[in-house]
Amino acid sequence: MGKNRELVDRAWSLMESKNLEGLGEVFSSEVEFVAPGLSLRGLGQVRPFLDSYFSAFPDLQHEIVASAEAGDTIALELRVRGTHRAALRTPKGDLPATGRAITWDSCDFIRVAGGKITSWQATWDQVAFLTQMGLLPPR
Amino acid sequence: MDKHRATAERVFELMNAHTLDSLGDSISDRCELVMPGTPPLRGAQALAGVIRGWLSAFPDMKHEIVGYVEEGDRASWQMRVTATHTGTLMTPGGPLAATGRRVRIDAVDFARFEGGKAVSWHVYFDQLSFLQQLGLAPA
Numbered sequence: 001m002g003k004n005r006e007l008v009d010r011a012w013s014l015m016e017s018k019n020l021e022g023l024g025e026v027f028s029s030e031v032e033f034v035a036p037g038l039s040l041r042g043l044g045q046v047r048p049f050l051d052s053y054f055s056a057f058p059d060l061q062h063e064i065v066a067s068a069e070a071g072d073t074i075a076l077e078l079r080v081r082g083t084h085r086a087a088l089r090t091p092k093g094d095l096p097a098t099g100r101a102i103t104w105d106s107c108d109f110i111r112v113a114g115g116k117i118t119s120w121q122a123t124w125d126q127v128a129f130l131t132q133m134g135l136l137p138p139r
Numbered sequence: 140m141d142k143h144r145a146t147a148e149r150v151f152e153l154m155n156a157h158t159l160d161s162l163g164d165s166i167s168d169r170c171e172l173v174m175p176g177t178p179p180l181r182g183a184q185a186l187a188g189v190i191r192g193w194l195s196a197f198p199d200m201k202h203e204i205v206g207y208v209e210e211g212d213r214a215s216w217q218m219r220v221t222a223t224h225t226g227t228l229m230t231p232g233g234p235l236a237a238t239g240r241r242v243r244i245d246a247v248d249f250a251r252f253e254g255g256k257a258v259s260w261h262v263y264f265d266q267l268s269f270l271q272q273l274g275l276a277p278a
Binding site (some may be wrong): 002004036037067068069070071073074075077085105107109121123124125126127128130 | 171175176206208210211213214215217241245246247248251261263264265266268269270
């Protein structure tokens with residue numbers, strides 16, 4: 001297993017155990033975090049976002065389906081599962097709890113420098129996500 | 140050394156040039172293709188069919204690789220796709236006449252290669268952002 005994968009596994013472990021204070025061990029203080037509809041900069045922005053996300057999906061668990069690592073970069077294919085138990089804060093307003101179990105597939109590109117994650121770019125389909133929440137009509 | 144990158148680049152050259160008959164040189168007939176908004180497909184010809192549909196709606200569609208990583212038989216890349224909607228787009232809700240809108244999609248692919256051809260190709264992008272840029276979903 002590569003060094004980047006060890007760092008990413010540690011980040012997931014901290015997030016899934018809700019130990020967000022510990023994230024400074026693995027994320028650079030200036031980390032860039034990009035996801036659909038979202039672009040954050042710095043641990044000061046990333047930590048509250050993750051806190052809100054893991055509050056909305058308290059049982060959130062990831063599965064690494066595949067990964068590719070070389071140099072300062074690692075790409076992950078992820079399957080993420082969680083139950084929507086509390087309001088999810090979004091840039092467009094809160095999505096109240098739907099109680100639904102959601103599964104979404106994401107491909108994340110993560111870059112590392114000086115032993116810390118400096119960039120985490122997640123790509124997933126919000127249509128699939130919102131459809132499972134019952135917030136968009138099924139296709 | 141990135142041994143799969145040339146194969147990926149070649150696929151996008153063919154797409155950008157609308158010369159899809161040669162896709163089979165880079166994509167296996169048994170390649171598993173997964174992408175948002177389309178049922179899973181198999182093989183170069185099935186992919187060519189989907190791409191022809193995209194190109195008839197977006198004839199100037201261009202793909203540019205902006206990030207890349209590979210390990211063993213696996214490779215992943217970040218892409219910037221730009222296109223102008225100047226032809227009819229077939230959507231689940233029916234045909235959509237040209238809107239003239241310019242769209243930019245940030246996508247990520249994760250692929251697996253054997254014998255110089257892709258045997259698995261997973262495309263990740265946010266359909267919501269795409270629909271918003273076309274004016275089909277509230278921004």
